[in-house]
Amino acid sequence: MAVPQKAASPTAKSTCTGAEAVMRSLVAEGVETIFGYPGGAIMPIYDALYDFNHKVNHILVRHEQGATHAAEGYARASGKVGVVFATSGPGATNLITGLADALMDSVPMVCVVGQVSSGLLGTDAFQEANIMSVCAAVTKWNYQVTDADEVADAMAKAFYVARSGKPGPVVIEVTKDAQFAELKKPFRYTPVTQLPYYRTDSGFTRKNLQDAATLLNEAQRPLILAGNGVGIAGAETALLQLAEKTETPVACTLHGLSCISTSHTLYVGMLGMHGNYAPNLLTNQADVLLAVGMRFDDRVTGNLNFYAKQAKVIHIEIDPSELNKIVKADVPLLGDALAILEELTPLLNTNSHPMWLNEFAKLDAQEEEKVRRNALYPNKEKLTMPEVIQVLGEQTSGEAMVIADVGQHQMMAARYYPFRKRKSYFTSGGLGTMGFALPAALGAKTGAPDREIVAVIGDGCFQMTIQELATIAQYKVPVKVMVLNNNFLGMVRQWQNMFFDGRYSFVKMENPDFTEISKAFGIQALRVEKREDLPGAVQQMLQSEGPFLLNVLVENEENVFPMMPTGAAVDGMLLE
Amino acid sequence: MQTLKIYTENKIGVLEKVTTVFTRNRVNIMTLNLRANALQELSLISVSADISQELAQKVIPQLKRIIEVADAKLKEGSKL
Numbered sequence A: 001m002a003v004p005q006k007a008a009s010p011t012a013k014s015t016c017t018g019a020e021a022v023m024r025s026l027v028a029e030g031v032e033t034i035f036g037y038p039g040g041a042i043m044p045i046y047d048a049l050y051d052f053n054h055k056v057n058h059i060l061v062r063h064e065q066g067a068t069h070a071a072e073g074y075a076r077a078s079g080k081v082g083v084v085f086a087t088s089g090p091g092a093t094n095l096i097t098g099l100a101d102a103l104m105d106s107v108p109m110v111c112v113v114g115q116v117s118s119g120l121l122g123t124d125a126f127q128e129a130n131i132m133s134v135c136a137a138v139t140k141w142n143y144q145v146t147d148a149d150e151v152a153d154a155m156a157k158a159f160y161v162a163r164s165g166k167p168g169p170v171v172i173e174v175t176k177d178a179q180f181a182e183l184k185k186p187f188r189y190t191p192v193t194q195l196p197y198y199r200t201d202s203g204f205t206r207k208n209l210q211d212a213a214t215l216l217n218e219a220q221r222p223l224i225l226a227g228n229g230v231g232i233a234g235a236e237t238a239l240l241q242l243a244e245k246t247e248t249p250v251a252c253t254l255h256g257l258s259c260i261s262t263s264h265t266l267y268v269g270m271l272g273m274h275g276n277y278a279p280n281l282l283t284n285q286a287d288v289l290l291a292v293g294m295r296f297d298d299r300v301t302g303n304l305n306f307y308a309k310q311a312k313v314i315h316i317e318i319d320p321s322e323l324n325k326i327v328k329a330d331v332p333l334l335g336d337a338l339a340i341l342e343e344l345t346p347l348l349n350t351n352s353h354p355m356w357l358n359e360f361a362k363l364d365a366q367e368e369e370k371v372r373r374n375a376l377y378p379n380k381e382k383l384t385m386p387e388v389i390q391v392l393g394e395q396t397s398g399e400a401m402v403i404a405d406v407g408q409h410q411m412m413a414a415r416y417y418p419f420r421k422r423k424s425y426f427t428s429g430g431l432g433t434m435g436f437a438l439p440a441a442l443g444a445k446t447g448a449p450d451r452e453i454v455a456v457i458g459d460g461c462f463q464m465t466i467q468e469l470a471t472i473a474q475y476k477v478p479v480k481v482m483v484l485n486n487n488f489l490g491m492v493r494q495w496q497n498m499f500f501d502g503r504y505s506f507v508k509m510e511n512p513d514f515t516e517i518s519k520a521f522g523i524q525a526l527r528v529e530k531r532e533d534l535p536g537a538v539q540q541m542l543q544s545e546g547p548f549l550l551n552v553l554v555e556n557e558e559n560v561f562p563m564m565p566t567g568a569a570v571d572g573m574l575l576e
Numbered sequence B: 001m002q003t004l005k006i007y008t009e010n011k012i013g014v015l016e017k018v019t020t021v022f023t024r025n026r027v028n029i030m031t032l033n034l035r036a037n038a039l040q041e042l043s044l045i046s047v048s049a050d051i052s053q054e055l056a057q058k059v060i061p062q063l064k065r066i067i068e069v070a071d072a073k074l075k076e077g078s079k080l
Ligand SMILES: Cc1ncc(C[n+]2csc(CCOP(=O)(O)OP(=O)(O)O)c2C)c(N)n1
Pocket: A405, A406, A407, A408, A409, A410, A432, A433, A434, A457, A458, A459, A460, A461, A462, A484, A486, A488, A489, A490, A491, A492
């Protein structure tokens, strides 16, 4: 298509349309990257984008869901707000999964979506969907703009809401007439730093802090539960200082992983259903739990009736609705984890807990013997997921950013990757969205180009958002994609195996040849099946310059252990 | 029966955001009244429902989490 050259720069013009106001707002916010997909109702904004192409990098994904996950990956890897463009109707409804995902996992995201002209609202116009209603349940905030003069304020509020307090996704819908209309007043962008009714203030007091300090100073068996909030608040160092000063063991939730090096002597493992044996069991032996930026998800607590009844709980949390929602906090500390930890640590005594730490070591030795040894050095012919992750860990010196999808491979990556760097494990934790990893990895690499990004993806998940290979190829995003291919919806198969008498109901997949598919997308690929070929294959993947896909054929019916079956308590974990 | 008083910005779609919280917590609403103030900037939404103390403690913070909600509380005299 021949495109006419536009002469004047848009900012030099005295007039400004609603569409241009969207772009100028994004520039004012310092937005560098947009993940999007055009369509009828957002065409004026895409036309304005055409003029801003030198300032803002737009990545054309292949499905709007991909845009949301890419924005999530971008946001989590860069610490900035992820930005998405989509058209009305189907474009907007394709965002829903990603919005729900970002809401659950506290990811800051602003989605600008088109809408039919305001005069057509409510008429079942072409590509009209009631996005106001649909998004109310899956966003932190959503708003419909029908007046071009409202664009700047709505955008400023959107960015503030998305990134402040507990971060989350925001949708701004702009009707087509508002995109076309000229502003009546000059464009002015005033960043929002507070809102009349939305509070992000801390709610902790000196007394709360002192109570927490007293509990921790008197504790014989304290345990830190580190969650997503540690990384979001940038509180890794502050947490480490507290842990080291008081010699308190640190256990991580799935999202807390990598906030402390797995090689640190105080790191005792991952919490939750497929976490490590010691921290789960000893949650029910601890006398004080210091929960930091975690929300006692049911995958972490197991059966609540038997969860940490003996322990006093200190809960550091930024979202008031999370305090006392699941577990009653003896000392609630409302606010930013970094600010609170920095005030708390000076009140704590230097301490040591050698006996308590030894209990973790003893239980960990049991897990090592019963689970890890067999998983890592199997007597099976086929490769196992743990040994693949181990090789990846060795060859990346534990310094890669691992983006995991959802299923057995997600748990294996979490369990066996030796995290040495912060902000190195991202996955869809709360919603458990299959298909998250491929677009999220593309976004993460865009947001953190200096990091080595490896996506660990199951064969089922891969086929949910496989089309984003085209995006990766087009923009030559050098992500490494490792498909752990077991020809099963493995996690579901494991449950059928263990809890449904082995009745495998629709979990077996005959897959296409992912290696050939990847090559057809223009991405180098290699298939690996033999143990002796694995290190070389992983090395080839890591040393390749562009994107690379490694199709790893693994054991078909491997189960993830330890496991806390549904309904079991944290100390009812099974080792086999 | 308890009555919750919810103070919100008077904007399109806010009532729906409020009722969504009741829906997802499976609270059946018995009466619902919305009244804007004289300047039409704020609304007072009164909702009465058969709701346990425990559930009210969960619902109220979730209501307050809505960006447009200024405050949410149990009406005084509403017995729990
Ligand atoms: C969108 C979506 N649909 C269904 C599920 C349920 N589910 C969870 S894990 C899983 C299997 C994933 O299979 P695969 O990607 O091959 O990973 P594996 O467990 O085999 O490693 C399924 C179907 C889900 N989490 N998300």
